[in-house]
Amino acid sequence: MDVLLLIEVIGTFAFAISGIRLAAAKKFDWFGAYTIGLVTAIGGGTLRDVLLDIPVFWMQTPLYLYVTGLSLALVIIFRKALVQFNRTLFIFDAIGLALFVVIGIQKTLDAGLSMWVAIAMGTITGSFGGVLRDILINIEPLFFRKDIYATACIAGGLAFWIMRDIGYNDVIQQLVCALVVIGLRICAIRYNWALPQLRYDKDKHNHNHEN
Amino acid sequence: MDVLLLIEVIGTFAFAISGIRLAAAKKFDWFGAYTIGLVTAIGGGTLRDVLLDIPVFWMQTPLYLYVTGLSLALVIIFRKALVQFNRTLFIFDAIGLALFVVIGIQKTLDAGLSMWVAIAMGTITGSFGGVLRDILINIEPLFFRKDIYATACIAGGLAFWIMRDIGYNDVIQQLVCALVVIGLRICAIRYNWALPQLRYDKDKHNHNHEN
Amino acid sequence: MDVLLLIEVIGTFAFAISGIRLAAAKKFDWFGAYTIGLVTAIGGGTLRDVLLDIPVFWMQTPLYLYVTGLSLALVIIFRKALVQFNRTLFIFDAIGLALFVVIGIQKTLDAGLSMWVAIAMGTITGSFGGVLRDILINIEPLFFRKDIYATACIAGGLAFWIMRDIGYNDVIQQLVCALVVIGLRICAIRYNWALPQLRYDKDKHNHNHEN
Numbered sequence: 001m002d003v004l005l006l007i008e009v010i011g012t013f014a015f016a017i018s019g020i021r022l023a024a025a026k027k028f029d030w031f032g033a034y035t036i037g038l039v040t041a042i043g044g045g046t047l048r049d050v051l052l053d054i055p056v057f058w059m060q061t062p063l064y065l066y067v068t069g070l071s072l073a074l075v076i077i078f079r080k081a082l083v084q085f086n087r088t089l090f091i092f093d094a095i096g097l098a099l100f101v102v103i104g105i106q107k108t109l110d111a112g113l114s115m116w117v118a119i120a121m122g123t124i125t126g127s128f129g130g131v132l133r134d135i136l137i138n139i140e141p142l143f144f145r146k147d148i149y150a151t152a153c154i155a156g157g158l159a160f161w162i163m164r165d166i167g168y169n170d171v172i173q174q175l176v177c178a179l180v181v182i183g184l185r186i187c188a189i190r191y192n193w194a195l196p197q198l199r200y201d202k203d204k205h206n207h208n209h210e211n
Numbered sequence: 212m213d214v215l216l217l218i219e220v221i222g223t224f225a226f227a228i229s230g231i232r233l234a235a236a237k238k239f240d241w242f243g244a245y246t247i248g249l250v251t252a253i254g255g256g257t258l259r260d261v262l263l264d265i266p267v268f269w270m271q272t273p274l275y276l277y278v279t280g281l282s283l284a285l286v287i288i289f290r291k292a293l294v295q296f297n298r299t300l301f302i303f304d305a306i307g308l309a310l311f312v313v314i315g316i317q318k319t320l321d322a323g324l325s326m327w328v329a330i331a332m333g334t335i336t337g338s339f340g341g342v343l344r345d346i347l348i349n350i351e352p353l354f355f356r357k358d359i360y361a362t363a364c365i366a367g368g369l370a371f372w373i374m375r376d377i378g379y380n381d382v383i384q385q386l387v388c389a390l391v392v393i394g395l396r397i398c399a400i401r402y403n404w405a406l407p408q409l410r411y412d413k414d415k416h417n418h419n420h421e422n
Numbered sequence: 423m424d425v426l427l428l429i430e431v432i433g434t435f436a437f438a439i440s441g442i443r444l445a446a447a448k449k450f451d452w453f454g455a456y457t458i459g460l461v462t463a464i465g466g467g468t469l470r471d472v473l474l475d476i477p478v479f480w481m482q483t484p485l486y487l488y489v490t491g492l493s494l495a496l497v498i499i500f501r502k503a504l505v506q507f508n509r510t511l512f513i514f515d516a517i518g519l520a521l522f523v524v525i526g527i528q529k530t531l532d533a534g535l536s537m538w539v540a541i542a543m544g545t546i547t548g549s550f551g552g553v554l555r556d557i558l559i560n561i562e563p564l565f566f567r568k569d570i571y572a573t574a575c576i577a578g579g580l581a582f583w584i585m586r587d588i589g590y591n592d593v594i595q596q597l598v599c600a601l602v603v604i605g606l607r608i609c610a611i612r613y614n615w616a617l618p619q620l621r622y623d624k625d626k627h628n629h630n631h632e633n
Contacts, residue, residue, distance in 0.1 A: 029617035031573050046473070051257070051267050056473050059539045117270045135346060135557060151242050195240035262468070262478050328481045346557060362453050406451035 008103070009067055011096020014089060015041040016071035019133045024075060026137050033075075036133055038068045043129035048104050048121045052111050094185040098178035100126040101153045105160055105177065106170075115164070119157030126153040126181075148188035151195065156181035219314070220278055222307020225300060226252040227282035230344045235286060237348050244286075247344055249279045254340035259315050259332045263322050305396040309389035311337040312364045316371055316388065317381075326375070330368030337364040337392075359399035362406065367392035430525070431489055433518020436511060437463040438493035441555045446497060448559050455497075458555055460490045465551035470526050470543050474533050516607040520600035522548040523575045527582055527599065528592075537586070541579030548575040548603075570610035573617065578603035 019040030023033035042058045049056045058064045104125030108118035127150045160177035168176075187193060230251030234244035253269045260267045269275045315336030319329035338361045371388035379387075398404060441462030445455035464480045471478045480486045526547030530540035549572045582599035590598075609615060 027619050029619050031617050035572070050261055050472055051270075053264065053266070053475065055475070059473075059535060062536075062538050065538070113270060114273075116273055116276070131347070135349075136553070138557075138561070139349070150246070195242050197238050197240050261472055262481075264475065264477070324481060325484075327484050327487070342558070346560075350560070361457070406453050408449050408451050 004099070007095060007099045009063070010092055011099045012041045012064055012067045013071055014092035014096040015100075015129055016068040017075065017089060018093060018130070020072055020075045022133065022137055024079070028137075030072065030076075034068060034072050036136055037071055038064070039136060040129045040133040041068060043132040044100060044125040044127060045104070045129075047128045048107065048125045051124070052108060052113070052121065054107070054111060090189065094182045095178075097126045097149075097153070097185065098156065098181035101156050101181050102160075102174045102177055105157055106174070115161050119154060119161065122157045122160075122177075123150050123153040126150070148184055148193050148195070152181050152184035152188065155184055215310075218306060218310045220274070221303055222310045223252045223275055223278045224282055225303035225307040226311075226340055227279040228286065228300060229304060229341075231283055231286045233344065233348055235290070239348075241283065241287075245279060245283050247347060248282055249275070250347060251340045251344040252279060254343040255311060255336040255338060256315070256340075258339045259318065259336045262335070263319060263324070263332065265318070265322060301400065305393045306389075308337045308360075308364070308396065309367065309392035312367050312392050313371075313385045313388055316368055317385070326372050330365060330372065333368045333371075333388075334361050334364040337361070359395055359404050359406070363392050363395035363399065366395055426521075429517060429521045431485070432514055433521045434463045434486055434489045435493055436514035436518040437522075437551055438490040439497065439511060440515060440552070442494055442497045444555065444559055446501070450559075452494065452498075456490060456494050458558055459493055460486070461558060462551045462555040463490060465554040466522060466547040466549060467526070467551075469550050470529065470547045473546070474530060474535070474543065476529070476533060512611065516604045517600075519548045519571075519575070519607065520578065520603035523578050523603050524582075524596045524599055527579055528596070537583050541576060541583065544579045544582075544599075545572050545575040548572070570606055570615050570617070574603050574606035574610065577606055 016037035020033045020037040023036040028036065042064050045057050101122040104122035105118040108121040109115070113121075130149075156177040159180040160173050163173040163176050227248035231244045231248040234247040239247065253275055256268050312333040315333035316329040319332040320326070324332075341360075367388040370391040371384050374384040374387050438459035442455045442459040445458040450458065464486055467479050523544040526544035527540040530543040531537070535543075552571075578599040581602040582595050585595040585598050
């Protein structure tokens with residue numbers, strides 16, 4: 001339990017930092033940067049809880065507000081030095097992502113839904129915060145363009161499913177899922193993995209489908 | 212029942228195709244295009260179910276995931292040929308829209324809410340997926356600019372209301388509603404119908420109202 | 423009760439006008455402008471109700487639709503003259519904001535949640551409609567850039583909290599909260615108050631955190 005909480009704090013921290021840095025690059029004020037950091041960290045879990053119709057997780061404890069505040073303080077104080085910690089932050093980000101996926105899957109299964117819904121929710125938990133962040137700072141969600149991100153979440157979810165089908169216990173299911181997510185993220189960055197782009201001939205037909 | 216399901220699949224298919232094509236034009240990768248297609252197809256119904264506080268429809272069956280997958284495969288395989296089917300796709304789109312409106316209205320009435328809420332929900336079911344799609348690919352929602360789209364949903368809803376007030380049965384209510392939506396969509400495209408623009412003199416007063 | 427309702431109508435009216443004017447400046451059609459006005463007015467309360475898992479407020483009465491319709495009619499009829507009423511509209515906006523914050527806090531406390539959640543919900547009720555408006559017309563949410571806006575909501579919430587801790591009754595709690603919000607908004611506009619920007623050295627490290 002304590003380990004899970006610690007990892008969740010680390011994940012929240014990494015996600016909040018990523019939001020705050022992008023906001024800072026866009027010259028947001030402190031409050032705006034704080035909000036972007038918070039939304040990046042809790043957005044995915046919030047959508048998951050609303051879709052599952054269960055109590056929204058961050059209303060149960062102010063912990064996420066504090067961690068985001070700490071993240072903001074660190075960015076303000078160490079803004080130049082932070083660049084040197086990119087590698088560390090990336091690892092935090094990958095660990096946070098992995099845990100968010102595990103939590104999303106577990107909560108969905110606990111709510112009595114199917115495994116494929118759980119994988120969708122794990123993916124939403126891990127990636128929707130970043131999509132919201134991009135919408136709020138009005139850049140095109142990178143989610144749809146680069147790297148293996150949501151696909152790492154899905155792969156982790158499939159690993160969870162396989163471990164579950166074979167009959168391994170909860171801890172193994174969660175651990176394998178997390179390792180797959182982290183492993184794929186590291187490989188994606190290191191080897192510059194990407195999914196194939198969709199080629200498509202732009203034309204004027206789209207005006208029939210604008211809604 | 213089987214007919215309704217078939218039409219729903221056709222609507223999902225048409226909406227997913229519209230999302231995937233726009234995503235392809237923006238050079239998204241496969242997964243991004245799939246997600247955009249899925250969100251276009253299920254976004255409206257998801258918001259409706261969350262607002263009505265009823266179980267989210269797409270969690271009950273993976274059908275929508277499969278149909279979106281099929282849409283993606285078709286766009287990838289037939290990307291050039293698809294342009295020739297614009298007319299067919301537009302008809303699918305209009306039929307899908309009509310059914311989405313009918314489903315949105317019926318579900319809201321079944322939840323015990325007023326007819327005007329039902330019309331709002333029918334409109335949301337039919338058009339919010341497209342708005343989400345436009346937000347995610349970061350273009351200004353066409354919803355607010357062109358054609359008769361949401362207004363066709365509302366007109367269909369009013370037709371539903373009138374049939375209901377007169378005392379016609381469910382099937383007639385739904386059929387007339389659907390025909391009004393489809394008819395208006397076809398007329399809007401064929402005769403280039405549009406609502407009047409709001410003329411307004413731009414000035415600097417807006418800075419008082421920026422939130 | 424009647425006074426509260428009157429103030430709520432005034433707030434809805436001011437928020438809807440702000441949305442419709444921005445939409446008009448972007449040349450939206452009437453329906454698009456109406457929708458933007460409505461979303462600006464009810465967006466914050468809708469998110470609050472969904473997060474709190476209570477019935478969405480605007481489904482209970484069509485009042486908000488009517489007030490938005492009236493706002494649209496006024497913008498269409500008096501579009502040039504409206505500029506002269508900027509000061510009046512700003513006061514309406516500040517009063518509306520204050521009431522939205524009070525309602526958000528009170529509803530959250532009534533749902534049995536903590537005071538800090540209530541402050542968050544008051545802030546969401548007051549400011550999320552404007553954020554949605556900016557997303558829908560595809561401009562960067564001004565929320566994160568200018569003026570004291572969300573911070574005025576939070577300050578009002580803290581005032582509410584203090585009054586509550588001291589033991590004052592509901593009316594005093596709400597009144598002091600509202601006055602703090604209105605006062606801060608007026609001072610922010612008059613003295614051009616703003617929060618400090620986050621300085622941050624742009625670099626290429628962000629690609630590790632794109633989701």
